[in-house]
Amino acid sequence: MIEERVGPSAWTSPSRGGRELIGRLLRCYPVTAFVLVPYAIFILPMAAFHENPQTGFIVSLVGLAVLGSASVETVGLLFGRPAPRWREGISRSCVRYPHIYPVARLVAITSVLANLLGAYLGRGTITAQVAGDLPSTPLAALTTLFTGWGAIGFALLVASHLSGRLSKAKLYGWLAVLVAAQVLVVALTAVTAPLFALVFFVAGAGALCGIFRMRNLAACAVVLFLAWPATFEYRNALREERGIAVDSHISAADRLRVDSQLTVVADIEVPVDLGQPGPADYLRYGLVPRLLDPDRPAISTGQQINQFLGGGPTSAYTFLLLGNIWFFNGAIGVVVVHAFWAAVAAVLLRWRGVPGPGRLILFCLVLSGPLLWSNTYPDSSIGFLQHVTSGIPVFVLLWLTRVSFRTEPRHAAGRGRGVAGTVR
Secondary structure (H helix, E strand, C coil), X not given: CCCCCCCHHXXXXXHHHHHHHHHHHHHXXXXXXXXXXXXXXXXXXXXXXXXXXXXXHHHHHHXXXXXXXXXXXXXXXXXXXXXXXXXXXXXXXXXCCCCHXXXXXXXHHHHHHHHHHHHHCCCCCHHHHHHCCCCCCHHHHHHHHXXXXXXXXXXXXXXXXXXXXXXXXXXXXXXXXHHHHHHXXXXXXXXXXXXXXHHHHHHHHHHHHCCCCHHHHHHHHHHHHHHHHHHXXXXXXXXXXXXXXXXXXXXXXXXXXXXXXHHXXXXXXXXXXXXXXXXXXXXXXXXXXXXXXXXXXXXXXXXXXXXXXXXXXXXXXXXXXXXXXXXXXXXXXXXHHHHHHHHHHHHHHHCCCCCCHHHHHHHHHHHHCCCCCCCCCCHHHHXXXXXXXXXXXXXXXXXXXXXXXXXXXXXXXXXXXXXXXXXX
C-alpha cells in the first residue's frame, strides 16, 4: 500500500485561506469596501447606540453609494478578475523599477518636511482657518505643492514592500514616521482632522493592498478610540493658547457623533445650489498650482454650507462625503459619483494586469481624496486633480529610473519565485 505524502506547499491552513479569500474579495470590490467599512464599524453602530432617529436615512445613503460602486465593480468582473497572486503580480509589475524604494524614501521624506514646514509657516492652522487666510509667503505657498505626496509616498512604500525591496518591519517604520509627522503637525496647527484622515486612509488602503491583517487593524482602532479623549483635550488646550474660543459644552464623546453631523442634511430639500465649483473651476484649481495663479479666491465648500445653515463665514460645516454629495446632487448624484470612481479604480487595478507603481499611486490618490468618508465634496475631487498634478515629478522620476525587461530577466524571475512563497 502506497502512502501519499503531502508537502507543505500542497496545503493551505484555514486561517491563511481565509485571509486570501478576504483579500480577493477586497480587490474585487475595493471601492465598495472602502466606502462601506467606516459606516459598518463606526458610524452606523454609533447611530444605533444613541438611537439616532435618522439612522434609516444613513442606511439609505450608504445603500445608494454601494449600489453605484458595487454594480460597476460586478460588471467589471465580467471583463476580468483581479490577479489571484497579488504580491507576485506586483513584483512582476515593479521589475522595471529597481530604484522604486529610493524614490519612495525621497517622496516620503519630502512630504514630511513640506508638511512640517508648511505648518510652521502657518499653513492650515486653526488661526488661519478662522481668519480665512491663505499662505502669505512664497515658501509657504511652495509647500502646498506637496500636499498629496503623503499618499504617493505610501503607495510607493507599499509597492516596494510587495515587490520584495522593503521588509515589513521597515514598511511599518516608514508608515509610523508619516503618522508621527502628522502628529507634530497637529501640535503646530491645533487641527486634528488631517491626522485622522491619514490614519483612516493608511488603514483602508493598507487592507486593500494586503499589508495589514484585520485583527491588527481592529487593535489599532481600539487604541485610537481610547486615545481620543486625551487627544481632544490636548487639541482644545492648543486652541485656547492661540486665543480661539472652545465650546466647553462639547465633549470628546460628542465629537465622535459624526452620525448626527451627517443627518442634518436629511431635513433639507435637495439638490441645493450654492454656486459650487463647475468644470472650469475643476480645471483651474485642479491643474494650475496656486504659485502660478496666486490671486484666485479659495474654495471652501464647508464655509458655504455653514453660512447656508445660518452660521458665519469663519467656520465650516460638512455633512461628510456622502451627505455633501446628497446635498449638492441628490440621490442620483450619490450613485453616479461612486459608480464613476469605482470605474476609475477598476481600470487602475485591472487594466493590462496587476498595477505598477504609477497606477498604484493613482489608486491611492483616489482613496485618499474623492472616496475618503470624512472628506468634503466637491473640494476633495478638485484635490485629487491637484495631487495628480503635484505628483508629475514623481511619475517623471519613476520613468527616468526604469529599465528595460531585457536588462533584468533573472532578477524578474527571482523576484517572482521569492515573493510567491510569501503570499498572505
